[in-house]
Structure formats: structure tokens, C-alpha cells
Amino acid sequence: MSTSYSIRHAIHPNDSKTYDTAKLREAFLIEDLFQKDAVQGVYTMYDRLIVGGAQPANKPLPLESFPTLRSENFLDRRELGIINIGAESTVTVDGEVITLANKEALYVGMGTKEVIFHPAANGADTFFYFNSAPAHRNYPTKKVALDQAETVEMGSLENSNHRIIRKLLINSVVETCQLQMGLTELQQGSVWNTMPAHTHDRRMEAYLYFNLPEDQVVSHFMGEPQETRHLFVKNRQAVISPPWSIHSGAGTYNYAFIWGMAGENLDYNDMDKVQPTDLK
Numbered sequence: 001m002s003t004s005y006s007i008r009h010a011i012h013p014n015d016s017k018t019y020d021t022a023k024l025r026e027a028f029l030i031e032d033l034f035q036k037d038a039v040q041g042v043y044t045m046y047d048r049l050i051v052g053g054a055q056p057a058n059k060p061l062p063l064e065s066f067p068t069l070r071s072e073n074f075l076d077r078r079e080l081g082i083i084n085i086g087a088e089s090t091v092t093v094d095g096e097v098i099t100l101a102n103k104e105a106l107y108v109g110m111g112t113k114e115v116i117f118h119p120a121a122n123g124a125d126t127f128f129y130f131n132s133a134p135a136h137r138n139y140p141t142k143k144v145a146l147d148q149a150e151t152v153e154m155g156s157l158e159n160s161n162h163r164i165i166r167k168l169l170i171n172s173v174v175e176t177c178q179l180q181m182g183l184t185e186l187q188q189g190s191v192w193n194t195m196p197a198h199t200h201d202r203r204m205e206a207y208l209y210f211n212l213p214e215d216q217v218v219s220h221f222m223g224e225p226q227e228t229r230h231l232f233v234k235n236r237q238a239v240i241s242p243p244w245s246i247h248s249g250a251g252t253y254n255y256a257f258i259w260g261m262a263g264e265n266l267d268y269n270d271m272d273k274v275q276p277t278d279l280k
């Protein structure tokens with residue numbers, strides 16, 4: 001079997017205040033999502049979002065159901081969002097072959113029986129990142145290319161936070177039950193993401209940092225706005241952000257990240273912003 005997963009429990013914000021570095025990392029950081037010829041997942045108890053990575057190198061990898069799901073197929077009661085962060089390659093969805101170029105996204109609806117991740121034809125490194133949330137109905141499977149995304153430019157070089165946000169799987173682009181995903185790229189010389197920071201009690205969020213040189217890091221800031229902590233994060237590592245937590249980061253180099261959310265609403269702009277001078 002090429003699929004493995006672990007479970008992360010939800011934590012009360014008061015408890016997290018007492019965590020040392022090791023405990024904080026164990027609760028919120030996902031260090032090893034990608035492994036050659038494996039599908040790996042973390043089933044979080046935050047809105048039951050699954051954070052996953054598939055790295056097909058020598059063989060196609062089916063997305064197998066996790067025993068915790070107690071369902072025959074992974075998507076019997078779930079929806080799925082996939083973003084390709086590696087070489088162009090294909091995903092088959094109930095036999096339909098869908099090609100995803102780097103940074104392209106795919107929404108796969110509830111009730112789909114079979115999802116298979118394929119290695120790139122030319123042997124190049126293939127990395128598919130995915131998020132999955134419980135669903136209540138089927139919406140059609142849809143590929144979203146970069147030019148179909150809702151794209152916004154935010155920040156400035158003066159504030160070290162100039163970035164392009166591509167909302168790929170969002171309700172103006174594709175119908176979903178509760179999943180939203182997108183990709184943010186820091187522009188050269190800018191290192192701060194999501195600053196001013198925010199929380200959104202209605203939704204949890206997960207970040208996957210990528211396109212970061214192997215010898216560079218992002219300091220990811222989390223916690224309640226007046227009780228922040230940090231996690232040092234490397235390339236292709238993910239962070240779980242509870243609804244009460246800010247999720248912002250500053251890198252030693254520019255980078256990209258994928259954000260994914262699930263929860264109470266599909267309103268991307270429903271955020272409680274925190275001014276930088278109010279953070280503690």
C-alpha cells in the first residue's frame with residue numbers, strides 16, 4: 001500500500017500558549033508530506049480538512065481511502081482540491097485523463113470513485129498537493145488553469161509584501177461545498193505574506209510553503225493576535241492554522257505558498273484583520 005496518514009487533534013488556544021517549540025511543531029507543522037512513490041496525508045480535526053501530498057515517481061498512485069474515513073472510496077463523502085507544484089503530469093478521475101501544468105488546480109467532486117496521480121512522462125519530479133473536506137453534494141470535477149483564477153495583486157516592495165494571490169478553487173471560479181484553495185507568490189525582494197495578518201473564526205486554514213530554496217526558511221507566525229508564536233518552515237512543509245490563529249510568514253528568500261480553507265462559509269473576504277502594531 002502506498003498510502004499513509006496520521007491524525008492531528010484540535011487544540012484549545014489556551015493550551016497552545018504553554019507549548020514549547022517541539023510541542024508546537026508536533027501540533028501544527030507537517031514536515032514530511034512528500035515521499036517518492038507515496039501518498040501521504042494528515043487528517044486534521046480542524047473542520048476535518050485532510051492535507052495531503054502525492055509524489056508519483058516510478059508508478060501511478062491511487063488515492064486510497066483512509067481507514068478513519070470508514071468509506072469504500074476516499075471521496076464517498078468528501079470533495080478534493082489538487083494543485084500541481086511539480087512538473088506537468090496527469091491525474092485520472094474515474095478514467096478521465098486530466099493534464100495539470102505547474103500551478104494548475106483540479107476540483108474533484110464528491111462521489112468520484114477513483115483518483116490516480118501519475119508520474120511526469122519525462123521522468124521530471126512530480127508533486128501534487130491536495131486538500132479534502134467533507135461534502136454534502138456532488139459538484140462537477142473541474143480543472144482551473146492560472147488564467148481562470150481570480151487574481152489580485154497585494155502589498156508593495158516598500159512594505160516587503162508585494163505578492164500575487166491566485167484564487168483557484170473559489171466560488172467565483174468553481175462550485176464547491178466548503179473547500180477553497182489558492183496560490184500566493186511573493187515577488188522578488190518581498191518576504192512577508194498575509195501582513196497585515198488576519199483571523200477568520202468561521203474557517204480553518206492550511207498553508208503549504210514551496211518554491212523556497214532548500215537552504216532557506218520561512219518563519220511562520222501563528223497564535224492569537226496578542227499571543228503569537230513562530231514555526232520555522234522549510235520547502236514543501238505545511239502548517240495547520242486553527243480558526244483562532246493568525247497565519248502569516250516572513251521568509252529569508254521569496255517563495256510561494258498554497259492556502260486551503262474549510263469551514264462555515266465560502267466568503268474569502270470574511271476576515272478579521274489585525275494591524276501590525278496591534279500584534280504581540
Ligand SMILES: O=C(O)C(=O)C[C@H](O)C(=O)CO
Nearest residue numbers: 163165184193194195247259
Ligand atoms: O498573502 C496573502 O495575504 C494570502 O495569500 C492570504 C490567504 O489567502 C488567506 O489567508 C486567506 O484567508
Ligand SMILES: [Zn+2]
Nearest residue numbers: 198200205247
Ligand atoms: Zn486566512
